[in-house]
Amino acid sequence: MPRLEPYSPTPAARAGRIVMTVMPFAMGLACVLLSFVPLGRIVGSPLTPAFPLMAIYYWAIVRPEMFPPLAVFAVGLIFDLLSGGAIGLWAFVYVVTYAVVISQRMLVVNAPFSVFWVGFLFAAAFAGAFAWAIISIIHGMFVPPGSVARHMAVTVAVFPIFVMLFGRIQTRVLQGN
Amino acid sequence: MDSNRTALPFREFSHRISLVFMLTLAAALLLLGRAETYVFDRARQVVTDLAAPLLEVASRPVAATRRVIERTDEYAYVFDENERLRAENARLLAWKEEALKLQAKVARYEALLNVQVDPAINYVSGRVVSDSGGPFVDTVLVNVGSDKGAESGQAVIDTDGLIGRIVSTGPKASRVLLLTDLNSRVPVIIEPAHYNAVLAGDNTAWPRLEYLAAQSAVSPGDRVVTSGDGGLIPAGLPVGLVIQTSDGGLRVQTFSDRGRLDFVRVLQYEFPSQVKRQDPPQVLKGPPVTSAPPPGPVTLPGPGTAGTNTGSNAGGASPAPTAGAQ
Incomplete structure (x- = not known):
């Protein structure tokens, strides 16, 4: 009777698995970079959506095991380093928001898109209010909340476009996982 | 026993532990970050320098x-x-x-009064390659780094006026703190009455005017320019116009448009701290006077009394100032 050789994945299969593992984090990083591309200048506005928050929310609901807290922290920290603001602000806000989203995940997972979107509305409102409270404490003054409100409103408005994009990538790349 | 059944609670447990650990780490970082240590500054510069070329490439289609x-x-x-x-x-x-x-006329008066004129300011042109990204920070990256002579504190202008100053530099890129940022403070003068004030950003599109004397008669429409106090930013750079808000407060509408920043100039201004001794001339030659007969040359006291008011001069201008830096 012929003996079967123990299974060992081919280099291509290994590479594919690595790509699948790092893909959500890579998308998070791409979202961080996209936040600093002056897209608003096309229409003469300084407003830019919070792209990393979209990635964090999406993966926290859809595949939380592929976007662990370490990835959320790293995305927030890189955003802080690039933005020139308070170090740790968005790392902290994103990790807390991620924890809140994970705790309420069962309400949104497998629900219609409208529920998914409303869930994001609450997540964005929470993240914006939390960041605003921290920054007001840091500066010891009442920071005008207008800019963060506009920032989060734009983020919620463009969220469906990015959900489509993330969904496509998830279907194409992560289907076999 | 199915190994997946035992792996699932363990995975969930490790996920929770990891979450608590990251929360603690992020909170600690937030507190430590307030110390503004060298490590964080260095990390910022490294990340900024790595990202700047990518952002420059990405910003080109946007500009186009x-x-x-x-x-x-x-x-x-x-x-x-x-x-x-x-x-x-x-x-x-x-x-x-x-x-x-x-x-x-000004050139004649300057020659007459032996005024110490500001040295010419060199500049380097560059492009804004990034946006601030967040709602609480108003900074942008420009593709002019320390390789081209950019330094912290240098003023940055565009075609409309002052936009901010450099707060950190790497070899390839520099971060510019815009006038509207919460941390921005720029000494200004409100023309035409020359009231001194400090332009303070507060995360809105219209920075506040602070330390304005109570009795100063500033009105909407007055022009705001840099005062040059502190020696960091050259005097006379256009900043904006005074506007009045609905609650009666005075703010400034900046000339530069935050949403349209593209090409900018980094001014390599150096405060002339090493001023050469300038003694007033022995003989003042005033501007030509047509109506009255020209007065005779006025002889000033010797160099030992340099810097004191002379009392009168030929042109009827104000007394000679001390050899000021600006």
Whole structure:
């Protein structure tokens, strides 16, 4: 009777698995970079959506095991380093928001898109209010909340476009996982 | 026993532990970050320098798209714009004559009073390659780094006026703190009455005027320029116009448009701290006086009394100032 050789994945299969593992984090990083591309200048506005928050929310609901807290922290920290603001602000806000989203995940997972979107509305409102409270404490003054409100409103408005994009990538790349 | 059944609770447990750990780490970082240590500054510079080339490449299509949109707009209003420019050109020609006369007069007075004139300011041009990204920070990255002579504190202007100052530099890119940022403080003068104030950003589009004397008669529409106090930013750079908010407070509408930043200049201004001793001339030669007979030359006291008011001079101008730096 012929003996079967123990299974060992081919280099291509290994590479594919690595790509699948790092893909959500890579998308998070791409979202961080996209936040600093002056897209608003096309229409003469300084407003830019919070792209990393979209990635964090999406993966926290859809595949939380592929976007662990370490990835959320790293995305927030890189955003802080690039933005020139308070170090740790968005790392902290994103990790807390991620924890809140994970705790309420069962309400949104497998629900219609409208529920998914409303869930994001609450997540964005929470993240914006939390960041605003921290920054007001840091500066010891009442920071005008207008800019963060506009920032989060734009983020919620463009969220469906990015959900489509993330969904496509998830279907194409992560289907076999 | 199925191994997946035991792996699932363990995975969930490790996920929770990891979450708590990251929460603690992020909170600690937030507190430590307030110390503004060298490690964080260095990390910022490294990340910024790594990201700057990527952002520069990514910002090019954005700039190109914006130009296309602007061109389309311009074509739509080309006739009206032409008319407006003709009228403005006629107005500016009259102003040009006036400006040339004033320039000649000021040059004569400067020569007469032996004024210490500011040295010429070198500049480096660059492009804004990134947006601030967050709602609480108003900074942008420019592709001018320490390789091209950029340094912390240098003023950055665009075609409209001052936009901010450099707060950190790497070899390839620098971070510019805009006038509207919460941490921005710029000493300014409100013309024409020359009231001193500090322009303070507060995360809105219209920075506040702080430390303005209570009895100062500043009104909406007054022009705001840099005062040069502190020696960091050159004096006289246009900043904006005073506006009044609905609650009666005074703010400034900056000339530069935060949403349209593109090409900028980094001014390599150096405060002339090493001022050469300038003794007033022995003989003052005033501007030509046509109506009255020219007075005879005024002899000033010797160099030992340099810096004191002379009391009178030939041109009837104000007393000679001390050899000031600006």
